[in-house]
Amino acid sequence: MTQVRSTTPGLFPVPDWAKDELANLKGRQKGGLVSGDESAEISDAYDRAREEVVGLQTDAGLDLVVEGQLRWDDMLTHPLAVADAVETRGIVRYFDNNNFYREPVVTGDLAATGDVATDLEATAELTDESLNAVLPGPYTLSQLATDEHYGDESAFLSALAEFLAGEAEAFPEVETLFLLEPSLLESPPGDGADERASEAIDTVAQATDADVVAHTYWESHRGDGGIDEKVYAHLMDADVDAVGFDFVANHEDNAYVISEYGAKDDIALGIVDGQNTLVEEPSEIAERVEWTLDNAHGVDFETAYATINTPTFYLPSGRFEEKLAALGAVERTEVTA
Amino acid sequence: MTDRPADNREQFRPADHDNDHFLLTSVVGSYKKPKWLDRARELYEDDADNFGDTEWEEAKDDAARLITEEHERAGLDTVVDGEMRRTEMVEYFAERIEGYEFNGRVKVWGHNYFNKPSVAENVEYGEQWLVDEFEFTDSVADRPVKVPITGPYTLANWTFNEAYEDDEALAYDLAELVNEEIEQLVDAGARYIQIDEPALATTPDDHAIVGECLERIVEDIPEEVRIGLHVCYGDYSRIYPEVLDYPIDELDLELTNGDYEQIDVFTEPEFTLDLALGVVDNHTAEVESVEEIKDNIRQGLKVVPPEQLTISPDCGLKLLPREKAYAKMENMVTAAREVEAELDAGEIDVPAAGETASADD
Numbered sequence: 269m270t271q272v273r274s275t276t277p278g279l280f281p282v283p284d285w286a287k288d289e290l291a292n293l294k295g296r297q298k299g300g301l302v303s304g305d306e307s308a309e310i311s312d313a314y315d316r317a318r319e320e321v322v323g324l325q326t327d328a329g330l331d332l333v334v335e336g337q338l339r340w341d342d343m344l345t346h347p348l349a350v351a352d353a354v355e356t357r358g359i360v361r362y363f364d365n366n367n368f369y370r371e372p373v374v375t376g377d378l379a380a381t382g383d384v385a386t387d388l389e390a391t392a393e394l395t396d397e398s399l400n401a402v403l404p405g406p407y408t409l410s411q412l413a414t415d416e417h418y419g420d421e422s423a424f425l426s427a428l429a430e431f432l433a434g435e436a437e438a439f440p441e442v443e444t445l446f447l448l449e450p451s452l453l454e455s456p457p458g459d460g461a462d463e464r465a466s467e468a469i470d471t472v473a474q475a476t477d478a479d480v481v482a483h484t485y486w487e488s489h490r491g492d493g494g495i496d497e498k499v500y501a502h503l504m505d506a507d508v509d510a511v512g513f514d515f516v517a518n519h520e521d522n523a524y525v526i527s528e529y530g531a532k533d534d535i536a537l538g539i540v541d542g543q544n545t546l547v548e549e550p551s552e553i554a555e556r557v558e559w560t561l562d563n564a565h566g567v568d569f570e571t572a573y574a575t576i577n578t579p580t581f582y583l584p585s586g587r588f589e590e591k592l593a594a595l596g597a598v599e600r601t602e603v604t605a
Numbered sequence: 606m607t608d609r610p611a612d613n614r615e616q617f618r619p620a621d622h623d624n625d626h627f628l629l630t631s632v633v634g635s636y637k638k639p640k641w642l643d644r645a646r647e648l649y650e651d652d653a654d655n656f657g658d659t660e661w662e663e664a665k666d667d668a669a670r671l672i673t674e675e676h677e678r679a680g681l682d683t684v685v686d687g688e689m690r691r692t693e694m695v696e697y698f699a700e701r702i703e704g705y706e707f708n709g710r711v712k713v714w715g716h717n718y719f720n721k722p723s724v725a726e727n728v729e730y731g732e733q734w735l736v737d738e739f740e741f742t743d744s745v746a747d748r749p750v751k752v753p754i755t756g757p758y759t760l761a762n763w764t765f766n767e768a769y770e771d772d773e774a775l776a777y778d779l780a781e782l783v784n785e786e787i788e789q790l791v792d793a794g795a796r797y798i799q800i801d802e803p804a805l806a807t808t809p810d811d812h813a814i815v816g817e818c819l820e821r822i823v824e825d826i827p828e829e830v831r832i833g834l835h836v837c838y839g840d841y842s843r844i845y846p847e848v849l850d851y852p853i854d855e856l857d858l859e860l861t862n863g864d865y866e867q868i869d870v871f872t873e874p875e876f877t878l879d880l881a882l883g884v885v886d887n888h889t890a891e892v893e894s895v896e897e898i899k900d901n902i903r904q905g906l907k908v909v910p911p912e913q914l915t916i917s918p919d920c921g922l923k924l925l926p927r928e929k930a931y932a933k934m935e936n937m938v939t940a941a942r943e944v945e946a947e948l949d950a951g952e953i954d955v956p957a958a959g960e961t962a963s964a965d966d
Contacts, residue, residue, distance in 0.1 A: 281712065293717035296924050298888050301715050341715050358862045359714055359888060361838050364807035366763045368714035368838060544765040545708045545723045584709025584721065 270561055274595050275332035276325075277446050277483055277512075277538075278402035281588050282338050286317040295337030298359060298370060301341040304350030304383055311412040314339050315390065322394045324589055328596030332400035332444055332573070342369035344404040344415030344448060347411050350377070350383045351441065353417070362412075363454055363486075367582065373414045378427050380434025393473045398443035405449035405482060406468035407457060422464055429468035433475035445478045446512065448579070450502070452512075452516055453488040456496045457458070461526050466502040473508050479571075481536045483512030486579045494521025501529055512536030515544070515560050523563040531567045533586040535560075538594050545587040550597035557598065568603055574598055607644045610854040611828035612877050614912075616796065616947055617682050617749050624945035626911045628902070629682050630938050631881065633835055633857065634753035634799065635921030636675075636687025642668045665690050665709060669738070670717050670745045679931060680938035683797055686742040688921070691717040694755045694801060695763045697734075697937065702760075702782060704728035704768065717924070723765040724775060730782050744792060752795050753835070756802035757783050757818045758811065763804060773814050780821035787822060793829055798826075799833040807837020812847045818894070823852045832883060833857050837920045842870045848879050857881035859919035860886060861901060871908045876957070880909045883919035884940070885933040892932040898940035903953065910958040911948055916941045 273348060281289065291311050298474070321336040329476035340346035343362055348354045349369075353376030359368040388401055404412070406429040415424040447469060457465045473480040482503060487493055495503075495513075503511060510532050514523040516539065526535075539556035540548055557574050576595065580588050606634045607786035618627045645664035672687030687950050691697035699705040704820060706725045710718040735752055741751045757779035761772045770774040787798055792868040800822065805815050825830055831875035833852065836844070848856055860868060871880070882905035884898050893901075922930040947953045 284710065287710060287716065287718055291617050294716055296716050297890060299890075300717070358864070359750055359838070360712075361807060361840075364802065366713060366807075544767055546765075546767050582711050602931075 271571045272557060272574050272598070273331040274574045274598060275330055275400045276334055276386070276487075276592070276595070277448055277578045277579050278334040278400075278485075279340060279343060279581045280334075280336040281339060281581050281583055281585050282322050282527050283320050284315050286313055286587050287340070289313050289562045298356075299557040300371060300533050301337050301356075302346070302350065303356075304332050304381065307503045311355060313573045316418065317490065318381040318387070318390060319394055322391060324592055325596070326395055326397055330591040330592065330596045331398070333391065333395050334400050334402055335595045337402060339376060339387065340475045342372070343371055343579070344366065344368055344408060347381070347384055347403065347432070348372040348374070348413055351378060351381050351431070352538055362384075363450065365582070367414070372413055373528070374417050374424070374427075374599070376417055378431040379439060380431055382435070382438045382603070384435050385387035388442060392440050399441075400446060401436070401439055401442040401478065402448065403432055403472070404433060405447035405452075405605060406472060407465040408451035410451035411451040411455055421461070425468050426462055426471070429471035432472045436472055436475040439476060439478070442476075443524075444481060444573070445476055446481045446483045447472060447508075449482055449484050450486050450578075451493055452484050452499055453486050456488060456499050460494075462499045463504045466506045466585045468505070469508060470506040479534065481510040481512050481573060483515065483536050484573075485512070485514035485538055487514075487578045493518045493526060497525060497529065502528060504532070508532060509535050511572070512538060512572065512573070512575065514538040515556060516541045516577040519563075520561065523560065526563040526567060527541040529562070531564060531569070533569065534573070535564070535569050536573040536575050538575055540576040542578040542580045542583060542589055542591070547587060547590040548594050550594050551593060553598045571591045608828065609823070609832065609852045613796075613829050614879065616829070617760070617831075619682060619748070624714060624942065624949050626945040628911060628914040628941040628945055630941050631681060631683045631751055631915055631917045632676065632685055632783075632934065633918055634685045634688050634801070635922045635923035636689070636924060637669055637923050637927050638670050638684075638687075638689060639671065639927070642689065642712060647753055650667045660682055661798050662721040662789050662910045664796035666741060669741055671797045673742050673746050674752075675927075675931060676934065677746065679749055679907075680942075681748065681903040681934060683749045684742075685747050685751050685753060686738065688736050688753065688923070689752055693762060696720045696722065698755050698760055699764065701731050701734050702728050703731045705764065714897040720766065721917065724768045726768050728775070728778050728782065729787055733877070734935045736786075736793050739790055739795050740793055751797040751798045752790055752796065753798055753801055754783060754786065756815075756834075757816045757822070759802050762807070773811075776814055776818050777821065780818040784822050784824060787826055791826060795830045797818050799835055800837045801852070803837050804837070805836050805844060806841065812844060816847075816851055819853060825956070831855065835881075838862070845870050846874050846948070851875075853878060855879040855881050855915060857883075857915070861886040861919045865901070865904045868904050868907055872957075876913070879913045879915055880905055881915035881917045885937055885940065887918050887920045887922050887925060890929045892929055893936060895936050895940045895943065901963055902940060902944045906953070907956045910955055911945070
């Protein structure tokens with residue numbers, strides 16, 4: 269019997285009132301974005317916004333609450349943007365989306381800042397529910413950042429892994445840690461790099477007692493849809509508790525690699541669509557959970573994290589809230605698999 | 606069947622242009638709205654007493670006139686009304702196309718948001734989009750008016766597609782609507798159309814889709830109508846040289862933001878379109894000096910000879926305070942005119958022309 273736990277991969281949309289309030293405080297240009305030393309007024313606005321999104325999750329009945337990462341102006345690269353030895357330069361496109369982030373350029377030895385830990389501590393004050401921490405995976409971070417210090421790809425990836433491990437070590441007690449690794453599909457590592465990507469994830473996973481989920485999403489742009497088989501095979505060597513899959517983008521291929529290569533004891537099921545505004549019914553979400561568990565032949569999972577497939581910062585707040593509510597309602601619906 | 610690039614640049618050379626060389630100066634389009642216009646919108650949307658349709662139309666006319674004249678004062682050869690009537694580049698059009706619905710704002714970057722619409726059913730031409738806007742701007746402008754229009758690929762890509770099988774099918778339907786709009790604009794006298802396709806920089810596999818959209822868009826549009834394509838913020842090596850096959854006259858690119866790191870992408874093979882080169886950064890309030898901008902213009906001469914070079918900001922200026930935006934445009938025009946004079950005098954190398962003129966020639 270698989271235990272189904274509901275959660276999300278974080279990076280929530282900023283509540284509408286806070287969009288306006290923060291735009292007024294920070295401006296709309298590159299220079300005003302979060303650097304780690306915000307004014308008291310800005311911090312206060314973020315505190316109130318965090319309280320709101322934590323409340324939304326507990327009201328929805330989600331099992332694992334995330335901080336929401338509303339301060340992450342630069343989406344996945346935020347931990348670098350607030351670190352010393354990193355310059356944030358021009359804005360660059362975020363994958364193939366209509367979103368942009370400041371290019372983080374690493375110019376010296378990286379050291380963890382505790383920025384993410386501080387926000388998680390603030391979250392722990394707001395709820396008694398278990399927490400799910402969210403960080404970029406080291407491979408994805410290496411794809412989004414620019415290195416002007418470490419000199420080669422392999423050294424840069426290791427340094428990023430150590431940096432993220434340092435952030436994770438500083439966390440308060442969290443039940444799970446989602447490492448977001450869309451680049452494993454978006455720009456899959458080739459020979460050698462695939463093994464190093466797995467080792468880097470391992471480095472971060474070793475740094476925490478939490479259950480670690482290497483969460484992948486979107487579709488492969490190079491392969492034929494799902495995660496590259498060789499990349500997945502290497503990922504299975506990492507000491508993580510679960511791999512996460514985007515079953516919205518591609519359910520057949522993902523089910524295939526699980527059946528073909530096996531899986532970890534736990535799994536994250538991206539079964540609510542974070543990329544469009546159609547709100548799923550709880551029964552529909554429950555069916556998707558059931559389908560994925562039925563089609564992972566030969567694998568009995570201990571825990572399945574039912575989650576939104578991707579971060580949700582790109583959804584209108586209203587629809588995002590409806591999707592949270594639908595996901596939270598799933599548990600109260602029968603999942604028989 | 607029209608043949609592009611076509612020879613349609615000279616019509617924009619002002620009668621009183623001082624230099625033999627002519628670097629066509631322009632803007633991408635959007636401009637910061639005056640505070641009073643935002644206030645007027647609030648009054649209108651709040652159903653305030655004494656502020657109805659007539660007052661709101663008058664406010665928009667005033668703003669459009671103000672910004673058009675501001676563009677002219679900066680010395681631009683072709684002007685836009687700063688898109689004063691438009692909310693946002695996808696939103697504005699989606700409001701006019703049947704089949705779209707709105708569910709709220711989404712983040713683009715930092716604290717910049719747009720009302721990302723959802724396509725809930727097949728799209729159809731609703732009310733006119735830009736003809737009234739063009740006719741008004743044209744009536745108040747002394748210089749030729751450029752009309753920016755969001756391209757179908759971007760309109761398809763930057764919406765939640767919840768009705769069509771895929772974005773390609775949606776983009777083709779939208780391309781027919783864009784073609785219909787441009788035909789009306791041309792009938793109204795428009796001679797310079799800029800298709801904005803920022804989404805093109807994002808998905809290399811979709812070049813062919815954008816090309817197919819453009820074929821539909823320019824069908825039966827006469828060659829004297831200049832067709833530009835604006836693309837920004839992407840890895841241009843993924844779309845070059847494929848873009849050279851598009852049925853357009855000019856490709857407009859953001860390059861200042863990345864400090865011209867990508868300029869070499871366009872030197873091989875030969876750039877056969879006109880290049881509209883971004884020479885000021887629209888995401889920083891620091892006003893580039895005339896000298897800096899002249900250096901940037903020289904970057905463009907690595908790619909095309911002056912006869913094919915248009916000078917423009919990286920992208921729309923709407924996020925900049927008006928005085929900064931104006932100062933950037935003014936310096937940009939001064940820089941272009943100085944470079945023209947230096948070209949006339951044979952003082953500038955034009956690598957793209959294979960010439961190596963020098964000061965003592």
